[in-house]
Amino acid sequence: MGEFRMPTLGSDMEAGTLVEWMKHPGDTVKKGDVIAVVDTQKGAIEIEVFEDGVLDRIVVAPGTKVPVGTVLAQIRGTAPSPPAGTAPQEEPHRSRVSPMARKVAADRGVDLALVKGSGAQGAITREDVERAAAPASAMRTAIAAAMARSKREIPHYYLSTQVDMSAALTWLRAENEKRPMTDRLLPAVLLIKAVALGLRDVPELNGYWVDGGFRAGAGIHVGCAISLRGGGLVAPALHDADQTDLTTLMRQLQDLVARARAGSLKSSELADPTITVTNLGDQGVDAAFGIIYPPQVAIVGIGKIAERPWVVSGRIEPRPVLTATLSADHRASDGHRGGVFLAVVDRLLQTPEAL
Structure with missing residues (x-):
């Protein structure tokens, strides 16, 4: 008999409130199905099941607040095939609003x-x-408490570099002219892909500091900081971002933003980012030096793209330039390796067609 437990959705989460069951006893469930909604300090999160079977028994009733690790339900065996001709269950309609x-x-x-x-x-x-x-x-x-803990316990170091975005923007304009409106790319997706690929060269920035040591991430899962309309922020992950093509990455990013603001993120998207990217360029910010979200060991900040004087072959020219920053945990890496990472990101953005 499998046990479905209250998951941890971040190092600062100690408990959650079971809001709603999306499945009922006797229902068939498959790995990846959303079976419950849990309310945390990050908002309402959809929780997935990680095994196939049948929901045998619900242990925790809606409205109950329980600690992380508490058994919420029991799942038995492999699910039997549904009877032929069974009609799919209708989705609940959206609530009316006065x-x-x-x-x-x-x-x-x-x-x-x-x-x-x-x-x-x-x-x-x-x-x-x-x-x-x-x-x-x-x-x-909750965010304040997590950030205060981070600054108190993590020895941060900070680096920044300016990136000439001429090649990236020129390529982006030409590429978008060939695409339908729905498939056009934004500069943000180039930056995320460059960060993800840069982590291959400096893997000590991609992972977690746990139990007194560094643990490398199983993949490169880039957390994207997203502000919520009601206040606060979340940083769900784009999984295996280094292996994902730009078109798919753009669609995934748009989907994450929409679902984050609609309160329909999945637990797996919040539980395992291996690094976070915070992009405040749209807010007119020149540079953003983030605070590391534990147990991660780094956060990348992206500022606005602005026209600045740039020296090219001994001459000063106006170029679109952004400031990329790195805040990293000195226990897991050092300034030299952090500098290598930023240099790789810069180099990758000079050849955007290879991203």
Whole structure:
């Protein structure tokens, strides 16, 4: 009999609240199926099951807060084949929202996709929205605690480099002219791919500091810092980003952003980023020096692309330039290796067609 437990979705998570079961006793489940929704300080997260079988028994009822590792349900054996002609179960319809609730949500910055309605037939009321506004401050408190711990326990070092983006932007314009609007690429995806490939050369930046030592990541899973409409942020992972082509990576990034802001991320996307990238260029920021999210050992910051004077063959020319930064854990790497990493990222962005 398999056990489905409350997962850990970050080093700062100690407990979570079971919000909703998406499956019922007797239902067939397959590896990767979302079977429950858990509320954490990062918001409502969809939790996947990691084995095939049948949901045998639910142990924890919705609304219950339990520590990480608590058994939530039991799953037995390999699932039998469903009877022929069985109709697929209908997806639940989206809750209705009263006009006043919608106005309050807009005023308070509450994402209605994260609000559970208490009105007739699940309608979202003003009171529901006001209750939902409170967790944003709780998330901010949790983030503050995690960042304070990081600065207290991790010996950070900081590096920065300026990157000439002329070649990357020229290639991007030409490439996008050949693509339909829905498949066009953004500079952000080139930066993520360059970071992922750069980690192959400097693997000591890709992994975790646990139990007094460095543990390399099983893959290169780039966490993308995403701000939430209601406040706070999450950093879900683009898995195996170094092995993913740019078109797929762009679609995955857009999907992550949309689902993060709709509150429908999966537990696997939050549990295993091996490094984080924070891109504040769209906010007009020149440079971003991030704080490492433990147990990771590095975070890359990306600033805005701005026209700056650049020396080319002894002459000064205007070039589109961005500042890339690295905040890294001195226990796992040193400034020399961090410098090698930034140099590799720079070099890769000079030949974007090879990404």
